[in-house]
Amino acid sequence: MKNIYKAFLGASVLLAVSACEPEVDEIEIKNGTNPVTQKEIDYSTFAAIGNSLTAGYGDGAWSKSGLENSYPSLIAAQLKDAGLGAEVFNQATEGLTESGVNADGSGKIVIKGFVGASPVFLPIGDGKKMSDLASIGGEGKFFHNMGVPGMKAVHLQIPGFSQANPLFYFASSQTTSVAADLAKVNPSFVTVWIGNNDLLGYATAGADVTKDQMSEPTDIETAIKGTLDGLTNLTGGAIANIPDVMAMPLFNIAPSAGLAQHESQVFDATAADNANSALKTKIKANIKVEGAQQIALAKTQAEAGVTAVLLATIKGAGLPVEELSMTDNVILGAVTQVVNELKAATIAAVEAEAGGPTIDQVFDSGSNGKLTVAKTVVIVMTVSELMEQNSSLTQEQATALAKEMMASETDEYELQAAAQELVNGWGALGVNTWSNINTWIQYTIASEATDAYQEFITTVLIGGGATAEEAEQYLATVDILNGEETDWAVEVEKFLAKTLWRNVIIQAVKGAAMQVGIDATSAEAVGNQALATLEKETPYFVPAEILESNFEEAMAEFQFSLYQQMDNFPVFTVGNNPFLIEDETVQPLGIRFATEEDRIPLTTFLTIQTLQATDPAKATELASLLTDEYVVTKAEIKEINEMREAYNEVIKNIADEYGLALVDAEGIFANKIIPGFTESGVAYSADFVTGNFFSLDGVHMTQRGYAIVANEFIDAINKKYKASIPKVSNLNDYPTVTLDHLESAQQ
Numbered sequence: 001m002k003n004i005y006k007a008f009l010g011a012s013v014l015l016a017v018s019a020c021e022p023e024v025d026e027i028e029i030k031n032g033t034n035p036v037t038q039k040e041i042d043y044s045t046f047a048a049i050g051n052s053l054t055a056g057y058g059d060g061a062w063s064k065s066g067l068e069n070s071y072p073s074l075i076a077a078q079l080k081d082a083g084l085g086a087e088v089f090n091q092a093t094e095g096l097t098e099s100g101v102n103a104d105g106s107g108k109i110v111i112k113g114f115v116g117a118s119p120v121f122l123p124i125g126d127g128k129k130m131s132d133l134a135s136i137g138g139e140g141k142f143f144h145n146m147g148v149p150g151m152k153a154v155h156l157q158i159p160g161f162s163q164a165n166p167l168f169y170f171a172s173s174q175t176t177s178v179a180a181d182l183a184k185v186n187p188s189f190v191t192v193w194i195g196n197n198d199l200l201g202y203a204t205a206g207a208d209v210t211k212d213q214m215s216e217p218t219d220i221e222t223a224i225k226g227t228l229d230g231l232t233n234l235t236g237g238a239i240a241n242i243p244d245v246m247a248m249p250l251f252n253i254a255p256s257a258g259l260a261q262h263e264s265q266v267f268d269a270t271a272a273d274n275a276n277s278a279l280k281t282k283i284k285a286n287i288k289v290e291g292a293q294q295i296a297l298a299k300t301q302a303e304a305g306v307t308a309v310l311l312a313t314i315k316g317a318g319l320p321v322e323e324l325s326m327t328d329n330v331i332l333g334a335v336t337q338v339v340n341e342l343k344a345a346t347i348a349a350v351e352a353e354a355g356g357p358t359i360d361q362v363f364d365s366g367s368n369g370k371l372t373v374a375k376t377v378v379i380v381m382t383v384s385e386l387m388e389q390n391s392s393l394t395q396e397q398a399t400a401l402a403k404e405m406m407a408s409e410t411d412e413y414e415l416q417a418a419a420q421e422l423v424n425g426w427g428a429l430g431v432n433t434w435s436n437i438n439t440w441i442q443y444t445i446a447s448e449a450t451d452a453y454q455e456f457i458t459t460v461l462i463g464g465g466a467t468a469e470e471a472e473q474y475l476a477t478v479d480i481l482n483g484e485e486t487d488w489a490v491e492v493e494k495f496l497a498k499t500l501w502r503n504v505i506i507q508a509v510k511g512a513a514m515q516v517g518i519d520a521t522s523a524e525a526v527g528n529q530a531l532a533t534l535e536k537e538t539p540y541f542v543p544a545e546i547l548e549s550n551f552e553e554a555m556a557e558f559q560f561s562l563y564q565q566m567d568n569f570p571v572f573t574v575g576n577n578p579f580l581i582e583d584e585t586v587q588p589l590g591i592r593f594a595t596e597e598d599r600i601p602l603t604t605f606l607t608i609q610t611l612q613a614t615d616p617a618k619a620t621e622l623a624s625l626l627t628d629e630y631v632v633t634k635a636e637i638k639e640i641n642e643m644r645e646a647y648n649e650v651i652k653n654i655a656d657e658y659g660l661a662l663v664d665a666e667g668i669f670a671n672k673i674i675p676g677f678t679e680s681g682v683a684y685s686a687d688f689v690t691g692n693f694f695s696l697d698g699v700h701m702t703q704r705g706y707a708i709v710a711n712e713f714i715d716a717i718n719k720k721y722k723a724s725i726p727k728v729s730n731l732n733d734y735p736t737v738t739l740d741h742l743e744s745a746q747q
Contacts, residue, residue, distance in 0.1 A: 031084065032721025034236045036659030041236040041721050043085035047144040047187035048072030049156070049178065049227065050194045054147025055167075056706055058695035059108035061100025061127055062149055062167065064093050065735070069703040072145045072191060074710035074728050082726055085189070091145040092170035094136045097128050101167070105129035109696040111689075133169040135162075142185045143170050146178055152201070153194045153220040156227045179223075183230040190237040191713055192228075193665070195220055195647050199640055200245050200699065204601055206629040207636035217646040224654055238717050239655050240663035241648040246637050247674055249688035250698030251599035262594035264579045264623060267572055275572040278624060279580070283563065283589065284556040339441050345380045346373065363434035370426060373434075374419040379406055382415060568592055581626045583633050591625065597634040602698045604630040661720035663713050673708075682732050684708070692736045704734040 032041045048054050048071075055062060056070030067073070068091070076089035099107040107127025137143075148155075149167045157179045158164070162171035172181050182190075198215035205211035228234065245251075252261055259265070267275060350359045350373055362369045382402040387393050393401070405413040426432075431440050458471045563569055570580055570593050578593040579600060586592045594600065604626065611619035622630070632640070648666060655662040669686070673693055676685030685691040688698060693705040701709060711727040718725055 032236070032718075032723035034659040034721065036657070037235070039235045041723065042188035042233075043079045044087070045144075045186065045188045045233065046072075046076055046079055046086040046089060046190070047146060047182060047185045048075075048191040048193075049146040049182050050192065051147060051151045051197050052149035052700060053196060053709075054145065054191075054193055055149050056147070056703070057149050058697070058700045058702060058706075059100065059110070060106075060695075060697040061102040061108045062096060062130075063098050063100045063108065064096040065098060066100075066703060067091050067093050067096060067145070069706060069734060070145060070147065071706045071710040071713060072147065074707055075191065075713055075725075076144070078710070078714065078726055078728060084725065086144075089144045090142065092136060092143050095133050095169065100127045101130050101133060102127055103130055105132070111696070130166045130169075133166055135169050135171070137162075137169070137171045137173070137181075139172060141170075141172060142181065144185060144187070146182050146185075148178055150197065151178065151194070152197045152215055153223050154198065154215045156194065156223040179227040179230055182227065183232075186233045187231060187237075188233050188235050190228075190231060190234060191239070192224065192237065192660075193240040193663070194224065195242050195651065196245065198647070199242065199644055203245055203632055203636075203640055204250070204603060206601075206627075206631050207633070207639065208629040211629050214640070214643050217643070217650050220647060221650045221654065224651075225657075228654070228658055234658075236659060236661075236717075236721060238661035238663055238713050238720070239651055240665045240713070241651045242644050243665045243669035244641065244644065245699075246599055246632070246640060247669065247686065248699055249686060249691075249694045250602045251632065252686075253602050253605070253688045253698065259576055260596065261600060262578050262596055262598055263576050265577060267574055267577055269574050272572045272574050272577075275577070275624070279570065279572070280560060282625070283591075284560055287556040287559050288553075342377065342380060343437070343441065346377050349376045349380060360434040363437075367423070370423050371419060374422040374426075375406055375416070377422060378415050378419045379403060382406075382413075563589060579626050579631070580624060581631045581633070582628045584628075585633075585635060594626070594631065595634070597637070599632040599637060600626065600630070601632070661713075661716040663716040665712070668712055679708075679731050689737050696737060702734070702736040704731060704736040707731045707734045 031043065033039065034041060050072075052062070054070065054072055056066035056068070056073070058066050070091075073089065073091060076086040079086035080089070095101075105127045148161075148165060150165050151161075151168070155161055155165070155178070157177050159177050159180075160175050161177055162168040162174060168178065171178075172184065195215075198220060201212040202209075202214045224239075347359045350362055351357070353372075353376070354362050357365075359373065363373050379399070379402045382405060383395070383398045386398040386401060387395070402415075406415045406419075408415075411417055425443075426440060429439050429443060431437055458468070566589075568586060569589070570591065578595070580591055581594045581598065582590060583592050584590050607630070608619050608623050611622065644666075652662060654660070673684070674686045676683060676687075676691070678684070682692065684693050686693060688694060689696070693701060693708065695702045695705070707728050708731060711731075714725050714727050717723055
């Protein structure tokens with residue numbers, strides 16, 4: 001096994017060593033001058049501000065040796081040994097351990113074993129939780145390395161930052177900011193490398209804005225300049241820009257042997273069939289959920305429209321209804337109210353005219369008595385119509401006019417005929433005494449309500465797509481009202497469901513067809529064809545309960561068949577298969593296979609790897625479809641890079657304004673680290689594990705990598721100020737990814 005490990009790591013991987021003493025060549029030392037302020041550069045009080053890169057974080061944790069070999073610590077050692085300053089350079093090593101401090105106390109990442117030729121990474125397991133770090137700060141205690149892991153540029157001036165980030169455990173108080181504590185050190189020379197996390201948090205969250213967001217460039221500018229403005233003793237310094245975070249190993253490793261970074265696993269025929277079947281089930285489930293949401297919305301909108309139509313119909317029939325509830329028997333209630341009012345008015349009018357006899361006596365006195373009551377009913381109804389036509393008429397005036405109209409010898413107003421027709425109707429109904437007049441009332445309610453209801457239902461059916469003939473045919477087959485027992489709300493819901501489902505089916509199928517590129521006219525035809533197939537030769541109005549039970553499955557199956565015709569529809573095959581990922585820009589599915597232009601972070605693989613041990617079902621679910629937070633798409637990478645360019649423009653302008661040396665980390669990573677270089681026979685590159693530069697978390701450097709960063713800062717400082725600070729000359733002696741990471745896996 002050792003031979004396999006050694007073959008994998010290659011000759012460039014050396015044994016880890018402890019913090020090293022830098023070597024200083026015997027050369028003439030120059031301080032240099034700030035070209036903006038013309039001040040001579042004073043290195044006597046040197047400080048650094050930044051995030052985890054400044055703190056020497058590596059292998060997923062913050063360790064004591066990492067801080068001791070951080071790039072600011074190495075720069076300070078070079079300044080001190082050259083006699084330029086930095087005699088005191090305090091760092092917050094107290095409380096840190098070699099196993100490392102991180103959020104969950106899992107400690108540094110180590111190589112636990114191999115799958116084929118690829119290593120399996122897991123935390124060492126005996127670290128320290130950052131929440132367990134006891135404060136080592138306090139009034140009068142200052143630290144020169146102000147690198148705080150996890151800090152963004154926009155956090156620099158936030159008071160009480162240690163309460164939000166426990167890794168600022170060396171704060172001078174619970175209310176101070178990082179910038180304020182740096183001002184208390186009041187350095188004469190400072191290095192700044194901040195802004196990486198303002199991008200990285202968003203990138204590692206898969207560019208999911210619900211998890212993290214990129215800081216605005218103007219906010220970064222305000223925070224950095226505000227921090228520098230608080231340093232009253234400053235003579236010069238160096239500021240580094242932001243390298244391409246998407247080029248880091250974190251976003252560029254392969255999940256297992258033989259697969260590209262965007263691929264998940266190798267399938268045989270059975271596995272491919274199972275994956276395709278699972279994908280179909282997932283897509284159909286999503287279609288059903290979306291369909292149910294659309295239908296619920298359509299029903300709500302339709303009910304609102306139905307209520308408006310019904311209200312207009314009832315009011316048009318002269319019924320006193322101003323508001324409707326879909327749960328009330330509105331038609332029957334309204335008609336009952338009108339008839340009861342008519343009955344009461346008739347009783348009062350008849351008895352007033354009779355001058356003694358009751359309406360029962362008048363009605364029961366014979367045909368003339370019935371005609372007298374009938375005429376009174378017609379007069380009462382005519383009074384109501386007259387007053388509605390002419391609002392200036394009083395009750396008395398309208399009554400007098402109605403009586404004149406009834407007394408017309410020629411019956412030009414047809415009131416006498418209406419009264420006789422009413423008498424005939426009573427006879428047909430068997431209403432022989434006033435005591436059974438309720439038979440007439442029930443008939444009147446049924447008649448009036450049926451007319452209004454038929455008009456309403458016809459309007460609804462035609463609005464739902466039926467022809468007038470179809471609506472008439474359907475109404476002829478339905479017992480719309482059965483006296484007072486009919487619940488119109490239930491009936492309306494039935495009609496509504498039937499017409500609504502028909503329209504929803506056509507529109508849903510049409511929409512699905514248009515999503516996959518079918519033109520509107522053809523899509524309409526497809527919708528009608530789908531409806532005909534679903535109805536299966538049944539009458540025009542399929543019962544709603546039948547439609548509803550079959551609709552979701554039928555629509556999901558049909559829509560899935562349309563999706564399969566799309567060019568970008570994912571199909572798993574025998575052999576290597578890409579990860580299936582969420583991508584909202586790909587419509588209508590919102591999913592696709594990952595490509596070489598997408599990036600899947602190392603943290604995603606570590607999450608799947610951890611879940612395989614603790615929750616295999618969850619691990620399988622995640623691996624089958626990477627949601628937004630677990631992948632960075634091509635479009636999101638473009639967005640991140642554009643923001644990085646904006647950050648770097650801000651940083652360049654700050655360097656120019658304050659006379660600071662600009663460390664072109666972007667260029668150094670792109671032109672030196674990624675293509676690789678050789679130092680004293682040892683190869684360095686951005687390659688994961690074997691490149692010597694990046695640690696096992698794929699973001700932070702190895703301690704050897706931080707030594708390289710220290711020299712890049714020194715080069716930029718020397719060039720800017722024409723200084724001659726000696727560089728760290730023994731790079732290969734600093735720790736890197738080593739056999740120690742592997743030996744622990746064998747024990």
